[in-house]
Each structure stands twice: as C-alpha cells, then as structure tokens.
Amino acid sequence: MSISRLAARSLALLAAAFVVLGLAVASAQPLPAPAGTPILEISGRISVTNGDARARFDLAMLEALGVSRTRTTTAWTNGPQDFEGVSLKALLERVGAFGDRIEAVALNDYKVEIPVSDFARWPVILAWRQNGQLMRVRDKGPLWIVYPQDDFPALNNKEAQGKWTWQLKEIRVK
Amino acid sequence: MRPDLHAARRRWRSLAVLAAVALSALGIAASLYSFHALVTRFYVTKENLVFVSTRAEVELARYSSSLLGMVAARGASAEALAEAELRFDIFLSRLELFRGGFVAEALFEGQEERALLARIETIEQALDPRAVQDWSPEGMRALERRISGVALLMQEISLIALRRELRSEKELLRVLDTSVAASGAFFAMGTLALLFFLRARSRALRNAERARAAAEAADRAKGDFLAKMSHEIRTPLNAVIGLTNLLGGTALATQQRQFVETMEAAGSQLLQVVNDVLDFSRLQAGRVEIAAAPIELRGFVDRLLLVIGGLPGASRLAISSSIAPDLPARILGDDARLMQVLSNLLANAVKFTREGEVRLDVSAERGPDGGEVLRFAVSDTGPGIPEEMRDEIFEPFRQAGAERLRPHEGTGLGLSISRGLARLMGGDVVLAPASGRGACFVTMIPLRAAATQDDARVAAPVASRSGPLAILVAEDTPTNQLVIRLMLEGLGHRVRIAANGVEAVEAFVAEACDLVLLDIQMPLMDGFEAARRIRGSGARGRAVPILALSAFTQPSDRDEATRCGIDGFLSKPVRQKNIAEALSRFAGEAPRAA
Numbered sequence: 001m002s003i004s005r006l007a008a009r010s011l012a013l014l015a016a017a018f019v020v021l022g023l024a025v026a027s028a029q030p031l032p033a034p035a036g037t038p039i040l041e042i043s044g045r046i047s048v049t050n051g052d053a054r055a056r057f058d059l060a061m062l063e064a065l066g067v068s069r070t071r072t073t074t075a076w077t078n079g080p081q082d083f084e085g086v087s088l089k090a091l092l093e094r095v096g097a098f099g100d101r102i103e104a105v106a107l108n109d110y111k112v113e114i115p116v117s118d119f120a121r122w123p124v125i126l127a128w129r130q131n132g133q134l135m136r137v138r139d140k141g142p143l144w145i146v147y148p149q150d151d152f153p154a155l156n157n158k159e160a161q162g163k164w165t166w167q168l169k170e171i172r173v174k
Numbered sequence: 175m176r177p178d179l180h181a182a183r184r185r186w187r188s189l190a191v192l193a194a195v196a197l198s199a200l201g202i203a204a205s206l207y208s209f210h211a212l213v214t215r216f217y218v219t220k221e222n223l224v225f226v227s228t229r230a231e232v233e234l235a236r237y238s239s240s241l242l243g244m245v246a247a248r249g250a251s252a253e254a255l256a257e258a259e260l261r262f263d264i265f266l267s268r269l270e271l272f273r274g275g276f277v278a279e280a281l282f283e284g285q286e287e288r289a290l291l292a293r294i295e296t297i298e299q300a301l302d303p304r305a306v307q308d309w310s311p312e313g314m315r316a317l318e319r320r321i322s323g324v325a326l327l328m329q330e331i332s333l334i335a336l337r338r339e340l341r342s343e344k345e346l347l348r349v350l351d352t353s354v355a356a357s358g359a360f361f362a363m364g365t366l367a368l369l370f371f372l373r374a375r376s377r378a379l380r381n382a383e384r385a386r387a388a389a390e391a392a393d394r395a396k397g398d399f400l401a402k403m404s405h406e407i408r409t410p411l412n413a414v415i416g417l418t419n420l421l422g423g424t425a426l427a428t429q430q431r432q433f434v435e436t437m438e439a440a441g442s443q444l445l446q447v448v449n450d451v452l453d454f455s456r457l458q459a460g461r462v463e464i465a466a467a468p469i470e471l472r473g474f475v476d477r478l479l480l481v482i483g484g485l486p487g488a489s490r491l492a493i494s495s496s497i498a499p500d501l502p503a504r505i506l507g508d509d510a511r512l513m514q515v516l517s518n519l520l521a522n523a524v525k526f527t528r529e530g531e532v533r534l535d536v537s538a539e540r541g542p543d544g545g546e547v548l549r550f551a552v553s554d555t556g557p558g559i560p561e562e563m564r565d566e567i568f569e570p571f572r573q574a575g576a577e578r579l580r581p582h583e584g585t586g587l588g589l590s591i592s593r594g595l596a597r598l599m600g601g602d603v604v605l606a607p608a609s610g611r612g613a614c615f616v617t618m619i620p621l622r623a624a625a626t627q628d629d630a631r632v633a634a635p636v637a638s639r640s641g642p643l644a645i646l647v648a649e650d651t652p653t654n655q656l657v658i659r660l661m662l663e664g665l666g667h668r669v670r671i672a673a674n675g676v677e678a679v680e681a682f683v684a685e686a687c688d689l690v691l692l693d694i695q696m697p698l699m700d701g702f703e704a705a706r707r708i709r710g711s712g713a714r715g716r717a718v719p720i721l722a723l724s725a726f727t728q729p730s731d732r733d734e735a736t737r738c739g740i741d742g743f744l745s746k747p748v749r750q751k752n753i754a755e756a757l758s759r760f761a762g763e764a765p766r767a768a
Contacts, residue, residue, distance in 0.1 A: 075221050078274045108233060108264050137263030138270065161221070167264060 031095070034058035039142045040126075044103075044173035047096030055095045059128060059142075062086050065094055068125045072150040075161050076140075083146045085127030089119040092173070099173040104145060104165040107137065113174075114145075114163050122155065123148055126168065140166035184378070191371040198364030205353035205360075212349050223335035226277050230268040231328045237261035238321050241303075245314050258303040266298060272331060281334055290331065297324050393459060400455050405695060407448050409651060412747035415441040416657035419749050423664060439486070445747060450587040453514075454570060457594040464598050465508040468624035471497060475536065478513060482520045482532070491524060492531035501538055502623035505548060508599065512619070515592040515603065516550055519615045522588060523554035527612070530555025538621055548621040551606065553614035564605055568593050592617070643667045643688040643761055648678035648704060649723070650696045654746075658691070658723070661750045665757070675699025679707045686714065689761050692740070694724035694731065702738045709739035719760040723748065 031050040036058035043054045050056055065086045073080050092102070101115045118124055127146045128135060135141025144166040149155045240261045243254045271277045272294055282288050299305065300320045306313065418438045426434060456462050475495050483493060516534070523532040532554045541547035559567060570590040593603040601619035645667050649655045655671050662669045670687065672678035674696040682690065690708060694701035701722055708715045722735050723744045732743065742760055744752060 074275075076271055076275050076277065107260065108236070137260060138266035140267050140270075158220075158222075167267065 031055055032061075034061055036060055039128075040169065040171070042091075042095050042097075042171045042173065044171075045097060045099035046173050047098065048094065059134075062091075062126070062128065065090055068123065070123065070125050070127070070146055070148050072146065072148055074146075074149065074164070080150070082129075082131050083125060083127035083144070084129035084132075085125040085143070085146065087119070088124045088126050088145070091126060092116065092119065095173075097173045101174050103172040103174060104163070104168055105170040105172065106165050107167040107169050110165065110167075112163055112165055116173075118163070122152055137167060143168040184374075187374060188371070191367045194367035195364045198360035198367075201360035201363075202357045205356040209349050209353040212346055220276055220280070221271075222339070223277065223280055224332070224339050226268070226271055227281075227328070227332040227335040230265065230272070231325070231332055233261070233265040233268050234321070234325055234328055237265045237301075238318075238325075241314065241317065241321075244309060245311070255303060262301065262303055265301075269294060269297060281331065281338060287334060290327065290334075293327055297327075300324070396455075396459060400452060400459075404448070404452050408445075408746045409654065411441065411445055411448070413651075413653040413657050415445065415747040415749065416654075416661060420657070420660045420664065423750070441747070450591060453591045454587045454594075457591060457598075462511075462595065462598055464511060464595075466506050466622075467509065468504045469507050469509050469512070470504050471501060471536065472503065474509065474513070475534065478516055478520065478534070481513075481517055482524060485521055485524050488524050490529060491527055493524075493533075494531065495534040496536065498535075498537040501536065501548075502621075504624040506622040506624045507619065511595050511599065515595050515617055516552065518588045518592045519550075519552040519603070519617065522615075523552055523556065523613070527554040527556035530612070541618070541620070546621040547601070547618045550617040551614055552617070553606075553612055555612040558608060558611060558613045559605060561608070567605070568603075589615075643757065644670070644686065645689050645691060646670050646672065646678060646681055646687040647691045647723075648672040648675060648696060648701065649691075649693045650674055651693075654693070658748070661748070661753055664750060665754055667757075675701060675704035675707075678704045679711070682708050682715065682718075683711055687718065689757065690718055690720045691723050691744070692720060694722055694735070701740075702734055705735070705738040705740050721756060721760060 031048050033050045034056050038056040038058055040057040040062065041054050042057075046055060048055060062085075067084055068087045068090075070083045070085075071080055072083070097116070099116065101113055103111055103113050105111050125146050127144045128142055130139060130141075130144070133139070135144060145164055145168060147155050147160055147164060149160070154160075237258065240254070240258045244251070244258070272281065273291065278291070282291060301317070301324060306317060308316075415438065418434060418441055422431070422434045422438060453462075475497060479493060479495055482488060520532065520534065532552070535549075535551045535553070537549050537551075539547050539549050568589050570587050589603070596603045596617050596619060599619045601617065603615060603617050606614035606616050645662055647655070647658050647662070647669055649658055649671065650673055655673075659669045659671060670681055670685070672681045675692075676699045678690070678692065679699070690705075692701035692704055696704075699707075701724065705720050705722075708718065708720065719742075720740050721742045721744055722740045724731070724746060735743065742756060744756055
C-alpha cells in the first residue's frame with residue numbers, strides 16, 4: 001500500500017472515530033443513579049458516569065439497555081443453556097467507553113483482561129438469566145460474561161473460556 | 175529372465191517403493207493427528223481439574239475465615255452474616271462444578287469416588303450460614319467441625335484431580351512417544367524403501383553401462399573384422415589386377431587383348447565394390463576420421479579432373495571446372511576424403527552422361543547459420559534425376575533410373591558414402607533443384623582458409639637423379655612379389671626382393687638402393703618397424719625415400735606410417751601407372767610409359 005493511500009485511510013479512520021465519538025457523546029443521556037441494589041460498577045476510561053467517576057447499574061438499568069439472548073453449551077454445565085443479558089458492546093457504548101480492553105473483576109476478585117475488539121467480533125453478552133431464572137451467586141450470578149461458543153468453534157478453547165467471567169461485579173475500562 | 179519380465183518386475187518394485195513411501199507419510203500424519211487430538215481434548219478445550227478443585231478449597235477457606243469475625247464479635251451482625259452468605263454462595267458455585275458437566279465426568283471414576291458425590295449433596299445443608307440458628311461459641315465450633323470435614327472432602331477431590339491430571343499427562347506422553355516412535359519407524363521405512371529403490375536404479379544403470387561397453391566392444395570387433403577383410407580381399411585382388419595390367423603390356427592377339435581389358439575392368443569394378451562396402455561400413459560404424467590439413471584448391475581441382483578424365487567414357491564429354499576468384503588459394507580440409515566425395519559425384523556424372531558436358535564449379539556462399547560455406551557444384555547434361563527419386567537416391571543401394579536406362583554397374587553406395595563423408599566434415603551433399611537438363615549435385619563444407627604457403631609440409635625428400643633406380647621391395651606374398659617385380663622392371667628399374675622386414679633391413683644395410691617399397695603386414699617384422707630401423711641405420715637410411723605398399727586404408731595406419739618415417743603410400747592393388755607417378759614424385763624419376 002502506498003504512503004498516500006495509507007495516509008488517506010488513516011485520515012478517514014480518524015474522521016470516522018471523531019464522528020462516532022461525537023455521536024456517542026451527543027446521544028449520551030446522563031446516567032441516572034441506580035434505584036435498586038447496584039450489581040455492576042464500570043470505571044476507567046468512560047465518559048458517562050453517575051457519580052464518583054463510576055457508572056453503577058442495577059438490574060433494571062441493565063434490562064433497559066435491551067435484552068439479548070444466547071443459546072450455547074458451556075465447559076461447566078450439562079447440555080445447551082439459554083442465557084439472557086445485555087450485549088457488552090451496547091453496554092460499553094452506553095457508558096462512552098474509549099479504551100481498547102477491559103478488566104473484568106469477579107466477586108472473588110478473579111480478574112481477566114478482555115480486548116474490546118472481542119465484542120465487535122462476537123455477540124458477547126453480560127447475562128443475568130440462565131434458562132429463564134435470575135442467576136444467584138451460587139449459580140455463578142448475578143452477572144456472567146457469555147461467549148457464543150457453539151456458533152464460533154474458534155472460541156472453544158481454554159483461552160476463550162478464561163474470559164467467561166462469572167459472578168462479575170466490576171468492569172475497568174483501560 | 176526375459177526383458178519384459180524384467181521390466182514388469184521393475185515396475186512392481188517402483189510401485190512397492192511408492193506405496194511404502196506413501197504409507198510412511200500417511201503413518202506419520204496419522205500419529206501426529208492422534209497426538210493433536212489428545213492435546214486438544216485435554217489441554218485446549220477443557221478446564222484444568224486441579225485448578226477447579228483448588229478454587230473450591232480456596233473459596234471454602236475464605237468462607238471459613240469470614241466466620242472468624244463472628245466468633246470475635248461473639249454473635250452474628252447483619253453485615254458479617256451477609257459477607258458469610260456471599261462467601262458461602264461463591265463456594266457453592268464452585269462446588270456445583272463437581273455435580274455435573276465435564277468436570278464431574280472427568281473426575282469421578284469407580285464406586286468409591288462416585289460415593290463422594292453423595293457427600294457433596296449434603297454440604298449445602300450442613301454449612302449454609304442461613305440455616306445456622308446458634309451463633310454461640312458452641313454452635314460456631316460445631317460449624318467449624320463441619321467445615322473441617324468438608325475441607326477434607328475437598329482435599330480428597332483435589333487429590334483425585336491431581337491424579338487425573340497426572341494420568342492425562344502420562345497419557346499425553348504415551349501418545350507422544352507412540353507418535354514419535356511411529357513417525358520414526360515410518361520415516362525409516364520410507365528411507366529404506368527409497369534407498370532400496372536408488373540401489374536398484376544404480377544397479378540398472380551399471381547394467382546398462384556394461385551392456386553399452388559390450389556393444390562397443392562388439393563394434394570394435396566388427397571394425398577389426400572389416401580391416402582384416404579389407405586386407406585379405408585386397409591382397410589377392412592386387413595380384414589379379416596387377417598381373418592383368420602387366421598382361422595388357424605384352425604382345426597379344428586382338429581377341430586376347432579384349433579379354434584382358436574386360437578382366438581389368440572387372441577387377442576395377444570389384445575393387446570399387448570392396449572399397450564402397452568398406453567405406454559404407456566404416457561410416458555406419460562411425461569409424462571414419464576426418465583430418466584437417468591445408469589443401470591447395472587449384473591443385474586439388476586439377477588432380478580431381480585428372481582422375482575423372484581418365485575414367486572410361488570421359489573422353490566423349492567436355493569436362494571443365496571453375497573456381498570463384500574470391501576464394502582463398504588454400505583451404506583447410508581432409509584432402510583424401512574430399513577427393514573421395516567429389517570424384518564419386520564426378521564419376522557418377524560421367525557414368526550417366528552420354529554426351530554433352532560435366533562441370534565442377536567451386537564457389538563460396540553464406541550458409542544457413544551465417545558461416546561461410548565452400549560449395550562444389552557438379553553438374554552434367556545427362557538424363558537428370560526423376561522427381562520421385564530425389565530423396566531415394568541418397569539411400570544406400572539405390573540407383574536412379576536403373577531399369578529405364580542402361581544398367582549401371584556399382585553398388586549404389588556412392589551417394590550415400592559421399593553424403594556421409596560430407597556430413598562428417600560438417601557439410602552435406604544435396605541435389606540442386608532441377609533446372610533444364612541434367613543433374614546438379616552440390617557438396618557444401620564449412621569454408622576455412624588455411625594459413626599461408628610456408629607451413630605446408632614438404633612432402634618428401636626428393637633425390638634428383640634419373641635413369642634406372644635400385645629399388646628394395648619388402649613383400650611376403652610370392653604372387654605380389656612377382657607382380658611388383660614385373661611392374662618395376664617393366665619401368666626399367668632394378669629390383670631386390672626381401673620376404674619380410676628383417677630381410678629388408680639387412681638388405682638395406684648390405685647394399686645401397688635409391689628407394690624402398692615396404693609392405694606393412696609381414697611376418698617376423700612389419701613394415702612400420704622396418705622403416706623405423708632403416709631410418710635409424712645412419713645417414714643413408716635417413717635420406718632414402720621409403721614408400722609403404724599396403725592394402726591398409728585406415729587413417730590411423732597412415733599416421734603410424736608417418737611417425738615411422740614413411741614418405742608416401744601406394745595402396746594395393748597397385749597399378750604400374752601409379753607406381754610410375756609415385757617414383758617420379760619421390761625419387762625425381764620422370765614417369766615412363768608403361
């Protein structure tokens with residue numbers, strides 16, 4: 001590729017990035033404080049918060065972002081499972097995240113880093129219902145990052161399974 | 175074994191080798207694949223059992239320590255209780271993994287281990303902080319004891335997990351070893367097959383080489399046979415022709431003269447046939463060597479026409495020649511062979527032309543590859559070559575118009591020999607496109623100009639004297655002794671005969687002579703050795719002209735003769751006329767009429 005084409009491409013990308021950012025900021029509604037028990041906290045490189053540089057969510061706020069469903073087997077259960085939750089891509093857009101990776105932190109302080117590009121490549125969801133039931137802590141709830149493992153064989157390995165953070169409590173955008 | 179069986183066996187062997195190599199490749203691929211499948215199953219797609227069981231132990235420990243606060247506070251605060259409940263739920267979520275799914279399947283084997291599952295079922299009831307009524311120190315101690323029991327159970331599960339992982343690793347190693355061993359074995363098999371194949375091939379090559387050597391030896395034997403036959407046929411022919419020649423010089427009645435002339439013609443024909451067959455065979459066997467020596471072009475053409483002018487029937491034709499002025503005076507070539515090619519063509523022209531002329535035109539032209547080509551065009555006013563015969567006439571044993579015209583003597587090898595020789599010289603003989611009457615054969619050879627005059631070899635020492643010569647002749651066959659004696663004496667010379675090389679050398683030393691004529695093949699000592707000894711015998715020996723008289727016509731013999739100090743050659747069968755010419759050339763003797 002020639003330098004000029006490279007430059008043109010970079011400029012176009014930059015412009016697109018600005019437009020998207022502008023749209024995101026423009027459409028970003030201020031995030032109200034959670035009315036119920038907060039179950040998720042997002043911090044780091046985000047532009048929408050509801051106090052203390054953090055975005056806190058209760059279940060109703062997450063459900064308001066739109067519900068996505070995924071049916072897949074997992075490495076820890078028997079048979080295919082029906083998961084219900086919010087698309088991680090939509091969630092990060094809602095808080096105006098501008099990092100390139102997230103750190104997912106579980107209740108037991110298990111941590112894993114996930115590139116944001118994962119959420120563009122695959123419909124990854126943050127689930128709160130499994131087979132129609134709200135997940136309790138003992139069922140790996142309240143929130144579980146679910147990859148569509150059955151639809152994408154490339155996800156059927158230990159590295160991808162390491163990202164299936166269950167009992168998620170916090171997302172740090174980096 | 176028959177050759178087709180050999181070939182079939184070779185084919186089968188090649189197929190077997192191919193199959194072995196293919197099988198090896200397949201085997202290697204299969205072992206590597208089985209290894210890959212195992213690694214994928216245990217190490218890529220599934221949870222690590224030790225990690226899962228250790229996490230459960232850790233979460234149990236954390237739950238247990240969350241209870242410590244309550245012990246210290248001597249009672250359960252709501253906050254501490256909530257923390258304990260969370261820790262317990264997290265532990266339960268880990269415990270859940272042992273109750274079903276991949277982890278449970280991979281972990282528990284046999285009745286004893288599966289019995290652990292039943293104990294897991296009781297844990298929730300036993301440890302749930304929500305079910306604890308009594309937070310007194312006694313109640314707490316009871317809970318602690320239950321937790322310790324579960325911790326032991328968890329540890330047992332961890333040990334099982336460790337054993338399972340170890341077994342997986344061993345299994346992995348085993349499959350890896352098998353893969354490596356199988357790959358090695360298959361590799362060795364393929365290599366052996368290839369080696370076997372290569373060895374068989376090299377053996378086949380060696381056999382082919384041996385066969386080639388044998389064929390070459392047979393070829394040499396054939397050539398030697400030809401040389402021998404040449405000698406054996408020419409020797410008696412020499413006597414027949416020589417004596418007929420001499421007989422013609424005596425007083426004969428008219429009818430007798432006719433008989434003698436017919437005999438002489440028949441002898442010449444026979445000689446020509448023998449020469450043709452020998453030349454043809456030598457060409458076929460690739461045993462003709464082409465020399466490159468300076469040829470004086472004008473002199474060459476004159477000699478050629480002289481020979482042709484002497485042919486029967488030549489006197490009724492106008493024979494002429496031309497040499498293009500731009501040609502070099504001297505060229506490089508094989509005088510004798512070129513002479514043979516052209517005299518053949520010219521003799522043909524004379525033979526087939528009843529009246530008119532025969533011409534030889536020498537010129538230069540640019541060849542198809544850009545080099546300069548010397549062009550000898552032999553044209554006649556004879557019947558020409560019929561269109562349909564143009565290609566055939568160069569085939570051996572063919573003659574144009576043999577049926578329609580007068581029967582022509584000869585073997586029909588002449589054109590084939592001429593073309594073969596010309597091609598050996600890097601040229602060709604072709605039939606020019608028909609134009610008007612007659613035929614025109616064109617000989618082309620690469621034109622190479624020779625250096626200037628002074629490097630020409632001075633042919634022979636010339637003893638300038640006249641009158642009768644004293645000639646020493648070495649010849650072993652009595653008939654030929656008679657023929658040569660009669661011929662030389664007929665020319666007015668004195669002759670002394672020696673029966674072999676030894677006698678010849680003795681005679682030369684004993685008594686002076688003006689010229690030595692040596693047969694080459696003789697008993698006791700051959701002509702080469704005799705010439706060498708005569709040359710080595712002193713000043714007289716170095717000065718005397720020595721001529722070889724032999725039926726040998728191999729170029730290598732001529733080289734050998736030159737090395738031995740022989741000045742010139744007389745090829746058997748010899749005629750009085752040729753002897754007279756040779757004597758005049760080498761001994762300064764004016765030729766005399768026979």
